[in-house]
Amino acid sequence: QVQLVESGGGVVQSGRSLRLSCAASGFTFNSHTMYWVRQAPGKGLEWVALISYDGSKKYYADSVKGRFTISRDNSKNTLYLQMNSLKPEDTAVYYCARDGGGIAVTGTIDYWGQGTLVTVSS
Amino acid sequence: DIQMTQSPSSLSASVGDRVTITCRASQSISSYLNWYQQKPGKAPKLLIYTASSLRSGVPSRFSGSGSGTDFSLSISSLQPEDFATYYCQQSYSPPFTFGPGTKVDIK
Numbered sequence A: 001q002v003q004l005v006e007s008g009g010g011v012v013q014s015g016r017s018l019r020l021s022c023a024a025s026g027f028t029f030n031s032h033t034m035y036w037v038r039q040a041p042g043k044g045l046e047w048v049a050l051i052s053y054d055g056s057k058k059y060y061a062d063s064v065k066g067r068f069t070i071s072r073d074n075s076k077n078t079l080y081l082q083m084n085s086l087k088p089e090d091t092a093v094y095y096c097a098r099d100g101g102g103i104a105v106t107g108t109i110d111y112w113g114q115g116t117l118v119t120v121s122s
Numbered sequence B: 001d002i003q004m005t006q007s008p009s010s011l012s013a014s015v016g017d018r019v020t021i022t023c024r025a026s027q028s029i030s031s032y033l034n035w036y037q038q039k040p041g042k043a044p045k046l047l048i049y050t051a052s053s054l055r056s057g058v059p060s061r062f063s064g065s066g067s068g069t070d071f072s073l074s075i076s077s078l079q080p081e082d083f084a085t086y087y088c089q090q091s092y093s094p095p096f097t098f099g100p101g102t103k104v105d106i107k
Helices: none
Strands: A003-007 A010-013 A018-025 A034-039 A045-051 A058-060 A068-073 A078-083 A092-099 A109-112 A116-121 B004-007 B010-013 B019-025 B033-038 B045-049 B062-067 B070-075 B085-090 B102-106
Touching: A003 A092, A018 A034, A018 A092, A018 A116, A034 A068, A034 A078, A034 A109, A045 A068, A045 A078, A045 A092, A045 B085, A058 A068, A109 B045, B004 B085, B010 B019, B019 B033, B019 B085, B019 B102, B033 B062, B045 B062, B070 B085
Parallel strands: A010 A116, B010 B102
Antiparallel strands: A003 A018, A018 A078, A034 A045, A034 A092, A045 A058, A068 A078, A092 A109, A092 A116, B004 B019, B019 B070, B033 B045, B033 B085, B062 B070, B085 B102
């Protein structure tokens, strides 16, 4: 079965960096577009970034552009999110998620991880 | 970027009620609209994709409709396990923005 397991969350000071990882299993990782989606405490879902199946296409929300970098290592079935210049408003649960469309970028998320909490203190 | 709105932001309903949630896009998105259900402390789950296609395994009491800018999610007979927050999401163009959510709780 499809499994997405995030790690790397924690408490970090404003202005510092953090890297999240997402270990994927149960499907052909290198055949799916992948996403990061976040959710601030008590708030709604915010789409953060996408990376195409081969890493050639990346797209970011304006709120993180220039500070966050999405990447993947298909040899390790792992998705990453490098977060630099963190701000208190980046505090959220970060979900790793899979596009249900295979190599196509459909925007439809069919599987989510359990999330990892990032807390940015001021 | 495409902005998504939902109404109502919350509603109270009883088991067995029919419930309808609406979602509006700031521009036409054809039928590129998805619906997700999220329960407290859990990751969201996909219910409906491309406006009206029911994901395999999702109960048939859930249905979606609409195209262009106006969409709706209906639950024909609310069950205890349906009390949750529901989000729409446009999949027309990145960033694939979500609506603010509609919380459905017990009356």
